[in-house]
Amino acid sequence: MILHPWILGLAVGHSTLLLLFSLCVLNAWQIFRGWDYNSTGENQFLLEKKTYLISSIINFTLFVQILMLFLFEITADELANVLPGAMCAVGTLSSNNYGFLLLNLKIVSTFVYFMWLVINYLDNQMETYPLVKKKYLALILIYPLPIMEIILFFKFAFHLDPSVITSCCGSVFNESAKGIGGSLANSSASISLSLFFCVAFLLLGNRYITCRWGRGHKRLGALLEFPFWILFFITAILVTISFISTYVYEMVSHNCLFCFIGSQYHYYGVFLYFSLFIATGAGMTGGLLEMITKPAILAKKARLLQKKMHTVSFYGMMLFLVTGFWPFIVYYIKTGRLI
Amino acid sequence: MDNHVIEIINVTKTYNKGKPNEVTAVKDTSLEINEGSLVVLKGSSGSGKTTLLSLIGCQTKPTTGEVIIQGKKVSKLPEKFMNLHKRKNIGFIFQHFQLIAGMSVLDNIMLPLIPEGISSKERYRRANQLLEQFNLTHRREFKTSSLSGGEQQRAAIARALINNPGILLADEPSAHLDSELTSSLLDHISRLKQSGHTILITSHDPDVYQKSMVDHIFEMKNGQIISS
Numbered sequence: 322m323i324l325h326p327w328i329l330g331l332a333v334g335h336s337t338l339l340l341l342f343s344l345c346v347l348n349a350w351q352i353f354r355g356w357d358y359n360s361t362g363e364n365q366f367l368l369e370k371k372t373y374l375i376s377s378i379i380n381f382t383l384f385v386q387i388l389m390l391f392l393f394e395i396t397a398d399e400l401a402n403v404l405p406g407a408m409c410a411v412g413t414l415s416s417n418n419y420g421f422l423l424l425n426l427k428i429v430s431t432f433v434y435f436m437w438l439v440i441n442y443l444d445n446q447m448e449t450y451p452l453v454k455k456k457y458l459a460l461i462l463i464y465p466l467p468i469m470e471i472i473l474f475f476k477f478a479f480h481l482d483p484s485v486i487t488s489c490c491g492s493v494f495n496e497s498a499k500g501i502g503g504s505l506a507n508s509s510a511s512i513s514l515s516l517f518f519c520v521a522f523l524l525l526g527n528r529y530i531t532c533r534w535g536r537g538h539k540r541l542g543a544l545l546e547f548p549f550w551i552l553f554f555i556t557a558i559l560v561t562i563s564f565i566s567t568y569v570y571e572m573v574s575h576n577c578l579f580c581f582i583g584s585q586y587h588y589y590g591v592f593l594y595f596s597l598f599i600a601t602g603a604g605m606t607g608g609l610l611e612m613i614t615k616p617a618i619l620a621k622k623a624r625l626l627q628k629k630m631h632t633v634s635f636y637g638m639m640l641f642l643v644t645g646f647w648p649f650i651v652y653y654i655k656t657g658r659l660i
Numbered sequence: 661m662d663n664h665v666i667e668i669i670n671v672t673k674t675y676n677k678g679k680p681n682e683v684t685a686v687k688d689t690s691l692e693i694n695e696g697s698l699v700v701l702k703g704s705s706g707s708g709k710t711t712l713l714s715l716i717g718c719q720t721k722p723t724t725g726e727v728i729i730q731g732k733k734v735s736k737l738p739e740k741f742m743n744l745h746k747r748k749n750i751g752f753i754f755q756h757f758q759l760i761a762g763m764s765v766l767d768n769i770m771l772p773l774i775p776e777g778i779s780s781k782e783r784y785r786r787a788n789q790l791l792e793q794f795n796l797t798h799r800r801e802f803k804t805s806s807l808s809g810g811e812q813q814r815a816a817i818a819r820a821l822i823n824n825p826g827i828l829l830a831d832e833p834s835a836h837l838d839s840e841l842t843s844s845l846l847d848h849i850s851r852l853k854q855s856g857h858t859i860l861i862t863s864h865d866p867d868v869y870q871k872s873m874v875d876h877i878f879e880m881k882n883g884q885i886i887s888s
Contacts, residue, residue, distance in 0.1 A: 361670075361726045361735070363677075370721075373739060448741045 322479045323403060327396035332478065334389060335471045341382045346464045348375045349457035356454055372453055376441055379460065383434040386467065390427045393474075397424075398583065404487050410579040411490035419477035426473060430466045435602040436609055437463065443610070443619075443626055451619045490577035510564040517556040521638065524549045524604070528631065540611060543627065547608030550634070554601040557641065561593070567660050568648035593644045600637025603630045664728075665827060665858050666693035666716055671725030671735075673711050673883075685711035687883040688725070693860060693876070695826075698853045700869040701862045703880035709862035710755070710831055712880065716860065717829045718746035730826065747772060751820030753830040757812050759804040759819070765811075766791065766800040769819045776823065790818040794848070810841040817848060828852060830861045834868055842867050849873075 322328070352368050352375070397410035397420065407413050414420030437459060444452035527549060531542030558578070566576045569589060582590030607630035613623040653659065668691040674684045686708045693699050701709045714720045715727050718734050721742075727735040730749050734742050759768050769787045778786075791797045794814040799807060804815060813833065820828060830849075834842040842865070850873050853859055863869055869877050879887045 358736070361722075361724060363724050366721060366723060366735075369736070369738070445738070445740075448737055450738065 323400065323481045323483060325400060325403065327399050328478050331389070331392060331396055331474065335474050338382050338386055339467050339471050341378055342464065342467050345375050345379045345382065346461055349460045353454055353457045353461065358450060372450065376445060380438060380441065383438050386434050387431050390431050393424065393427060394582065398579065400481065403483055404481070405483065406486040406489055408489040408491070409577060411493050411577055412487045415493050416485065416487035417477060417480035419473050419480060423470065423473040423477050426470060430470060431598070432602055432605060433463055433466060436606045439606045439626070443623060446622055447619055451616060490580060491575060510567070513556065513559040513563040517560040520549065520552045520556045524553060543611035544608055547605050550601050550604035550608065553604070554597065557597050561645065565645045565648065568652050571652060571660065573660055593641065596637050596640035596644055600634045600641055603637060604634035607631045607634060663695045664692045665695045665730050666691070666860070667728040668716065669726040669728070671715060671722045671727060673715060673720070674723045677723065685883055686715065689883070689885055691878065691885060693858060695858055696856050697875040698849070698859045698873055699876045699878065700874050701860065701878050701880060702864055702869050704864060707880040708883040709880050713829050713831050713860065713862050717750050717752045718742050747776065747823060749825050749827055751823065751825040751828045753816050753820045753828070753833055755831045755835055757816040759812060759815055761805040762803065764801050765796055765804055765807065765815050768804055768815060769822055772819060772822050786822055790821060794818045809836055810844065813837065813841065813845060826858060828857050828859045830859070832862055834863060834865045839867065846871060
């Protein structure tokens with residue numbers, strides 16, 4: 322283990338958040354079991370008070386958990402300075418078996434936490450706590466995520482060995498490299514672009530048709546957004562590796578997903594990933610909100626929120642397209658040719 | 661048919677539950693108050709009047725039971741919605757007025773309108789109207805700490821009325837007033853009753869509850885209503 326300030330910071334952060342999460346889950350269980358909105362008894366009043374407190378604490382906890390994804394990336398980038406062979410976050414993450422596993426888990430968790438936060442926000446807009454039982458059951462069900470995160474984080478931290486030479490991004494995301502990074506870098510840009518635009522048009526087409534058709538089809542269309550946005554995220558990463566990165570670095574052989582996040586590339590990756598995460602998170606949540614149909618007043622609020630989520634996801638997608646394809650356009654205008 | 665704007669159903673309020681200093685201020689109490697009536701809650705000190713008034717005024721939630729204000733079960737509402745309902749429907753005159761000492765009379769009166777998102781022009785219009793009504797126009801820029809007791813009380817009433825609430829609650833409003841000021845207060849209350857406000861006053865002052873304008877008197881003892 323390297324006692325680096327970032328590692329220590331993340332260790333404290335993860336532990337504190339898990340503690341807060343655990344306290345909330347304990348209380349969530351009590352609320353889930355004892356909740357009876359129609360009761361005017363003492364226990365129900367106590368639970369109503371408790372749900373306000375728990376909702377506030379968990380809002381904070383999940384918000385910071387989401388930030389931890391970005392802090393983890395910064396940590397991985399910082400640690401590249403002390404790990405031999407590492408040039409950026411990729412070197413740190415690939416220095417043991419847990420780095421990329423943890424990153425992937427954190428990405429999934431981020432979307433799950435975001436969705437829970439939106440559902441909690443919706444419930445807090447209502448006078449009668451209509452989603453209390455469901456949202457706390459969901460909280461209990463997602464509890465394994467922060468546990469797995471902390472286990473993987475400590476495994477990752479304890480297996481960081483500065484005496485072991487790790488791989489740089491050039492070798493991980495290289496067409497000749499073995500593993501998933503090599504396979505992704507090796508994938509044809511035209512195929513990944515085709516897949517990406519297919520999914521993007523599918524999403525936009527689905528939204529257009531959903532707006533035109535009647536309520537029954539609307540529901541199906543809105544529900545379909547959820548898997549479509551997952552596909553969008555995956556194909557966007559694929560296209561970033563095989564196409565976007567090529568024009569950002571202006572090199573055929575450099576397909577790193579992390580180098581362009583830093584100052585050397587004017588934090589280009591921050592804008593790119595921000596738009597991608599916002600678009601995907603909002604889009605998936607928009608799909609999820611379609612499942613809320615009762616009571617009518619809640620469904621009405623859910624539809625309004627869904628509309629906002631759709632707008633955010635649309636602009637997020639547009640921002641991703643502009644940011645992602647900007648280096649390609651600039652390169653083409655400058656040189657009049659493709660890489 | 662009676663139109664109840666305030667309904668209290670089997671309400672109990674216990675402070676410091678489970679601790680050595682546990683106190684049950686209101687015990688299994690029920691009460692109904694009709695729209696436009698003037699009701700006095702009387703009783704000795706510690707009988708539970710102020711707690712009951714706080715429950716009706718959405719200042720606190722019951723331990724058990726139900727509080728219904730203008731048809732809404734406020735005791736079941738989340739804090740945010742309870743405050744919204746309170747701001748819209750209830751004006752509260754506190755025993756010690758609770759005016760903010762460092763602010764002017766005008767600012768104190770306008771304060772409840774700020775969370776409502778009302779424009780500053782409208783805030784000034786309403787506040788000036790009330791300042792005139794309560795004969796405080798000449799004191800509008802004075803700090804409330806420099807006002808006399810009677811003026812502070814009129815400012816407190818004006819602040820309670822700025823949102824034009826249907827219900828006005830007053831906790832021992834004559835406790836710190838001499839007989840002349842009490843009489844002036846009762847004149848104000850009488851006018852408010854005539855304008856359709858539902859008024860609930862806690863008091864142990866006979867000058868207040870023996871007035872003919874009072875529609876009902878409820879007497880409290882040991883946290884319970886013993887007579888009405």
